[in-house]
Amino acid sequence: MKLTATGVPVFTVERLTSGIKRQIPLEEKAAMSIDIKTMNVEPKRQTFAHVARRLGSDTTASRYEEGVYDLQATTHFHYRPIWGPEYWTFDEGRTAIKMKDWYVFKDPRQFYYGTYTVTRANMHQTTDRNFAFEEKRNMLANIDEEWREMIVKYLIPLRHYEWGANMNACAVSDAGYGAALTSAMIFTTGDRLGIAQILSRIGIALSEGDGELLDQAKQEWMEADAWQGVRKAIEDSLVVKDWFEILLAQFLVMDGMVYPLVYNHFDTEGQKHGAAALSILCEFMVDWSAEHNRWVDAVVKAAVKESDENRALLSDWYGKWRNIMREALQPQAAMVLGDGGEAVLNEVCEQLDARASKLGLTL
Amino acid sequence: MTPPRKKKMNLKQRYALMTRGLDWETSYQKMDDVFPYDTFEGIKITDWSKWEDPFRLTMDAYWKYQGEKERKLYAVLDSFAQNNGQLGISDARYVNAIKLFLTGVTPLEYQAHRHFSHLGRHIRGVGPRVAAQMQSLDELRHAQTQIHTISHYNKFFDGFSEFPHMHDRVWYLSVPKSFFDDACSAGPFEFFTAISFAFEYVLTNLLFVPFMSGAAYNGDLATVTFGFSAQSDEARHMTLGIEVIKFMLEQHPDNLPIVQKWVDKWFWRGHKVLGLVAMMMDYMLPKRVMSWKEAWEIYFTEAGGALFEDLSRYGLRVPKYADIATEEAEHISHQNWAIFYQYTQAAGFHTWIPGDDELDWLSEKYPNTFDKYYRPRFEMWREMEAKGERFYNNALPQLCQTCQIPMGYTEPGDPTKIGFRSSIYKDERYHFCSQGCKDIFDDEPEKFSQAWLPVHQIFQGNCGGADLSDVLKWYHMDQGIDNMDYTGSPDQKQWDAWQAARKKVAG
Numbered sequence: 001m002k003l004t005a006t007g008v009p010v011f012t013v014e015r016l017t018s019g020i021k022r023q024i025p026l027e028e029k030a031a032m033s034i035d036i037k038t039m040n041v042e043p044k045r046q047t048f049a050h051v052a053r054r055l056g057s058d059t060t061a062s063r064y065e066e067g068v069y070d071l072q073a074t075t076h077f078h079y080r081p082i083w084g085p086e087y088w089t090f091d092e093g094r095t096a097i098k099m100k101d102w103y104v105f106k107d108p109r110q111f112y113y114g115t116y117t118v119t120r121a122n123m124h125q126t127t128d129r130n131f132a133f134e135e136k137r138n139m140l141a142n143i144d145e146e147w148r149e150m151i152v153k154y155l156i157p158l159r160h161y162e163w164g165a166n167m168n169a170c171a172v173s174d175a176g177y178g179a180a181l182t183s184a185m186i187f188t189t190g191d192r193l194g195i196a197q198i199l200s201r202i203g204i205a206l207s208e209g210d211g212e213l214l215d216q217a218k219q220e221w222m223e224a225d226a227w228q229g230v231r232k233a234i235e236d237s238l239v240v241k242d243w244f245e246i247l248l249a250q251f252l253v254m255d256g257m258v259y260p261l262v263y264n265h266f267d268t269e270g271q272k273h274g275a276a277a278l279s280i281l282c283e284f285m286v287d288w289s290a291e292h293n294r295w296v297d298a299v300v301k302a303a304v305k306e307s308d309e310n311r312a313l314l315s316d317w318y319g320k321w322r323n324i325m326r327e328a329l330q331p332q333a334a335m336v337l338g339d340g341g342e343a344v345l346n347e348v349c350e351q352l353d354a355r356a357s358k359l360g361l362t363l
Numbered sequence: 364m365t366p367p368r369k370k371k372m373n374l375k376q377r378y379a380l381m382t383r384g385l386d387w388e389t390s391y392q393k394m395d396d397v398f399p400y401d402t403f404e405g406i407k408i409t410d411w412s413k414w415e416d417p418f419r420l421t422m423d424a425y426w427k428y429q430g431e432k433e434r435k436l437y438a439v440l441d442s443f444a445q446n447n448g449q450l451g452i453s454d455a456r457y458v459n460a461i462k463l464f465l466t467g468v469t470p471l472e473y474q475a476h477r478h479f480s481h482l483g484r485h486i487r488g489v490g491p492r493v494a495a496q497m498q499s500l501d502e503l504r505h506a507q508t509q510i511h512t513i514s515h516y517n518k519f520f521d522g523f524s525e526f527p528h529m530h531d532r533v534w535y536l537s538v539p540k541s542f543f544d545d546a547c548s549a550g551p552f553e554f555f556t557a558i559s560f561a562f563e564y565v566l567t568n569l570l571f572v573p574f575m576s577g578a579a580y581n582g583d584l585a586t587v588t589f590g591f592s593a594q595s596d597e598a599r600h601m602t603l604g605i606e607v608i609k610f611m612l613e614q615h616p617d618n619l620p621i622v623q624k625w626v627d628k629w630f631w632r633g634h635k636v637l638g639l640v641a642m643m644m645d646y647m648l649p650k651r652v653m654s655w656k657e658a659w660e661i662y663f664t665e666a667g668g669a670l671f672e673d674l675s676r677y678g679l680r681v682p683k684y685a686d687i688a689t690e691e692a693e694h695i696s697h698q699n700w701a702i703f704y705q706y707t708q709a710a711g712f713h714t715w716i717p718g719d720d721e722l723d724w725l726s727e728k729y730p731n732t733f734d735k736y737y738r739p740r741f742e743m744w745r746e747m748e749a750k751g752e753r754f755y756n757n758a759l760p761q762l763c764q765t766c767q768i769p770m771g772y773t774e775p776g777d778p779t780k781i782g783f784r785s786s787i788y789k790d791e792r793y794h795f796c797s798q799g800c801k802d803i804f805d806d807e808p809e810k811f812s813q814a815w816l817p818v819h820q821i822f823q824g825n826c827g828g829a830d831l832s833d834v835l836k837w838y839h840m841d842q843g844i845d846n847m848d849y850t851g852s853p854d855q856k857q858w859d860a861w862q863a864a865r866k867k868v869a870g
Contacts, residue, residue: 039864041447043518044857049525049839066514067507070527071473076815078541081548083400089547090477113504114433114511121430124423163385170496173480179473183507186480186499193493194422197381204380209370211380222387235391 054103067112069103071179094175095244097303097310102178104302108294116187120194123284127198130280131205139277140206147273148206154266154336155278156203156217157227161258162196164234168250175243184295188251191292195285202281226335229328230258233321244303245317251296253321256352257329259289265344266336297359304360315362322352378419383412386489398487404550406622407615411488414610417602418494425497428595429504436508436592443585444515450865453581454649455520455858456849459712461586462522463643464574465513466711467539470530472506475499478547478554486551491610494603498559501596512589520854522712525839529711532826533838534817535639535703536711538767541814542636546629548810553625555607561629563597564604565670568662569637571597573644573652580650612677619678628806630682631799634691635766641696642703645725646717654728659692684799687775693729694778697737702771704744705756708831711840713849716745736778753848759818764793765800765811772796788812 046052047061050070055061077088087093092102111119134140143151166189173185200214207213221227233254240246263286267279304311326349333341353363372380389397401408420428442448452458476499483496517523530536546557562570575590577583611618641655653661663685671681700714707714717725722741725733747754760769774780784801785794788808795801804811820826827837840846849855 039447039450039861039868041450041519041861044521044853045518045524047514048517048523050527063507063511066510071470071506071510072477073470073474073527073531073540075531076537076540076820078537078544078814079548079810080813082810083403083548083550089474089544112511113429113500113507114437117426117430117433120426124426128423159385160387166496167484170480170484170499173499174477174484182477182480183503186476186496186503189480189483189496190422190425190500193382193496194426196385197421197423200381200384204372204377207370210372211376211384214380214384218384218387222390232391235389235397238389238397239392 062110063114064107064110064112068107068179068183072177072182090177092177094177095242096313097242097244097306099177099303099306099310103180104306105178105180105184105299107180107184108298109291111184111187113183120191123287124194127281127284130283131201134205134277134281139280142274142277143270144273144275147270147275150273150336151206151270151275151278152203152213152217153220153224153226154332155262156199156206156213157221157224158258158262159196159199159203159214160218160221161230161234162192162199164238165250165255166192166196168237168246171238172243172247176247181299185247188292191288195288198281198284202278205281226331229324229331233324233328236324244314248300248314248317249321251292252300252356253318253352254325255289255292255296256355257325257348259285260348260351261329261333261345263289265333265348269337297355300361301359311360311362318356318361319363322349322356374419378416378421381421382416382493383489394487398485400485401487401551404552404621406552406611406618408488408611409614411490413613414488414490415606416490416494417606418599420497420599425500429500432592432595433504433508436588437511439588440512440515440585443588448584449516449519450861451582451584455854456647456713456715457577457581457583457649458516458520458854459522459849460574460577460581460643460647461513461516461583462520462712463639463647465509465523466526466529466533467536467639468570468574469506469509469513470527471539471543472502472509474543474547475502475558476506478558481547482551482554491555491603491607498600498603501600504596505593508589508592512585515585519857521841521852522845522854528839532817533711533840534709534762534821535768537815537817538639539636541767542632545632545810552607552611552621555604556611556622556625557629557632559600559604560608561626561633563600564608565630565667566633566637566663567597567601568666569658570640572662573640573658576652577644577648580652581648608674608679609677612674612679623679624806626679627683628803631684631688631797631803632766634688635768635796635800638695638699638768641692642699645696645728646700646721651724654725655696656692656729659689664689683802687797687799690775691772693732694736694773697725697729697733698771698773699768701737701740702760702769705754706760706769707847708755709835709838709840709846711838711845713847713852713854715849716741716748732778759821761794762816762818763796763800764814764816765795765803767814767816768796770794770796 046058047055047066048069049058051061051065052058054069055065072090074090077090081087081089092098109115109119169185169188169192173182173189176182176185203214203217204211221231237246237249237254240249263282267275267282270278300314304314326345329345329348330341333345335341337344357363388394395402449458479495479499479502483492483499486492486495513523530540546554549557571590571593575587578586578590608622611622644652644655644658667685668681671679703710704714704716722738726738729737744754760771762768763770770781770783772782774782782797783794784796784798785792786801786805786808787793788804789812791812793804793808793812795804817826821834827833832842835842835846844853
């Protein structure tokens with residue numbers, strides 16, 4: 001089989017008699033002079049009618065498209081929820097954002113359950129290898145003592161931040177509208193639990209095998225001044241009623257500041273203190289964030305593009321949460337980076353603002 | 364350097380740190396505002412930490428196991444498509460069973476995904492919250508893998524193509540839809556009882572297993588592979604269901620009467636919905652697995668009996684009307700098939716009168732009822748068909764306000780008399796097929812009086828028009844293609860042509 005430089009086989013795509021596209025390795029194609037006799041059965045249609053309507057014609061659809069389009073019921077609900085009779089179970093009114101079509105929120109990653117789990121399983125295999133590598137060489141022992149303490153202060157408490165993000169993702173998966181959004185958000189729910197568990201593993205490893213440092217880190221989260229702004233922001237987001245605001249606050253604003261600050265700037269600082277092993281153990285989060293941001297950006301961009309009303313509302317929310325988070329992260333930046341913290345935080349905010357402008361938000 | 368001192372934790376401790384340790388008691392917002400829905404039903408939880416995690420699956424393990432299953436499943440689906448696996452099924456009549464599945468059940472899997480997300484966000488205890496999140500993922504999996512499995516059939520057979528549109532509109536699909544709407548519009552503990560316990564634990568073997576065994580017996584390799592692949596997910600869901608019930612009953616004695624009421628209600632709701640499965644098992648499988656009555660005896664009377672004996676130590680008793688449901692297992696499949704036969708013009712799948720060997724099988728499986736009450740009717744209809752007078756019922760049926768099935772069921776103890784109950788609520792009279800359905804309404808009349816009843820809606824002019832053809836158009840059902848008898852359908856013509864071509868190839 002012919003491979004490219006990255007080890008990926010070279011494929012060509014052929015349409016089978018059943019109308020399905022199949023990837024065929026080029027070498028196999030070259031040998032395809034053998035004529036296997038099969039019955040030629042003609043398909044009546046290529047895809048489901050609702051999918052064909054969205055594609056513009058009855059043509060071969062991807063598994064993402066068949067697995068997501070129009071899957072959510074839209075009408076003729078039977079009973080108002082007794083836990084909240086103001087809306088139907090699935091109701092466009094649960095957000096002030098208005099869309100003509102909720103399936104413009106397509107996932108650029110094209111994740112359906114199968115591609116999602118396989119992608120994450122592969123990513124986590126690398127994480128497992130990194131943990132094994134670190135353990136074998138006892139690399140965490142190379143970290144300076146005072147920086148170890150710093151890790152317990154700045155990194156390990158983030159498992160609670162991740163748990164908050166998990167709840168927010170789950171809230172959008174619950175209250176959101178349309179299968180394109182809710183499916184992506186339950187994937188994120190799983191991602192954030194997974195990341196919280198990677199952070200827990202780091203804490204356990206630093207603790208040489210028990211939960212002592214996790215308890216310490218939790219105390220930081222609950223009581224240390226440096227964390228209270230972030231914890232308050234998270235708790236405030238947990239009672240926000242509009243799910244689109246939750247989506248924007250958590251995944252664009254909060255993550256948009258926390259991830260670069262922690263996994264880029266704080267991590268770089270750690271290199272000076274022998275914490276190279278930590279960078280390896282946090283690789284999952286760096287890769288995940290780059291990938292997830294593609295989804296966040298696609299969703300926000302599509303909502304902004306829909307109408308000026310949406311743009312105004314999303315811009316308001318952005319401004320509100322940006323300022324809250326900017327302030328909340330200040331003591332964090334100062335704690336980890338000292339006098340340099342302010343400049344770094346400014347840089348992080350400028351980058352996020354630039355990203356937000358690119359998405360069409362008014363700052 | 365001295366090697367670090369490695370401390371050891373057992374799996375339970377480690378899992379507790381990985382999940383429960385993540386949570387905290389909020390202080391900037393009140394816990395009751397963060398979790399606003401988990402107290403109003405009256406279920407008293409004194410200590411969430413007493414929750415026993417039924418399975419200890421960290422996210423990385425979840426991704427790994429599930430990803431592996433997906434790889435295997437999609438390899439089979441690709442192969443099924445490439446080799447035109449639909450040619451290998453027992454008979455094209457079988458395909459109608461999976462039409463019922465895709466239009467009736469798959470959209471419920473999506474609803475389950477959504478509502479387990481609701482629980483995964485809103486249940487205060489971390490243990491059940493994480494379990495609900497994983498189940499939300501699983502349910503999305505089932506919706507999507509079912510669509511991908513059946514996608515190939517949709518390319519060759521009619522009746523699949525408009526499944527989400529039909530699910531929101533078609534008269535008999537309002538039966539499963541309203542069942543799930545009922546659960547999702549209830550509080551979180553009732554949902555757990557309804558779906559995780561009554562449905563996934565008590566009744567799952569009467570839904571999932573018949574469809575998947577039916578697929579296996581009828582050469583449907585794609586669907587049976589999906590079934591095997593989903594089995595371990597279902598096992599997790601069942602474990603969650605039994606844990607939820609035990610947890611509620613152990614937490615506070617005041618919970619018992621509430622839980623008992625829910626168990627009674629959801630057993631009866633489930634029993635009525637499963638009537639569609641009963642019909643599928645007895646009438647729609649060209650190669651039959653077992654009769655509905657046999658399945659009921661094994662999976663409800665025996666397995667359910669043992670379960671409720673086990674739960675009796677908590678004071679929980681066998682659901683109310685279990686005896687009546689058991690008596691109805693002798694009738695329900697025949698009565699349902701008769702309804703669909705009469706209304707074939709408005710059904711999204713094909714119907715037929717069973718062949719002689721199939722009638723004989725039914726006589727043998729139902730010695731108490733089939734020859735006496737049902738065989739003569741089917742034989743009469745067959746004679747009418749032969750004379751060119753195929754019987755269609757052109758009057759719209761009255762629907763039960765609770766289960767939404769046409770009122771064609773008979774009285775307990777008298778299979779010649781149609782069952783009929785009614786209640787008055789706010790000066791309006793509501794009709795029911797059974798005492799069980801009436802009791803459910805009487806307990807929550809405000810809820811059930813809201814039901815979107817398809818027949819009422821047609822009469823009110825909300826379903827495309829006054830004629831059958833208008834309604835079919837509104838359903839996105841093509842006259843003479845998606846509906847009517849199997850004999851003469853495009854599905855049949857195509858299947859016969861394939862069979863003829865294969866004979867020719869075989870020489």
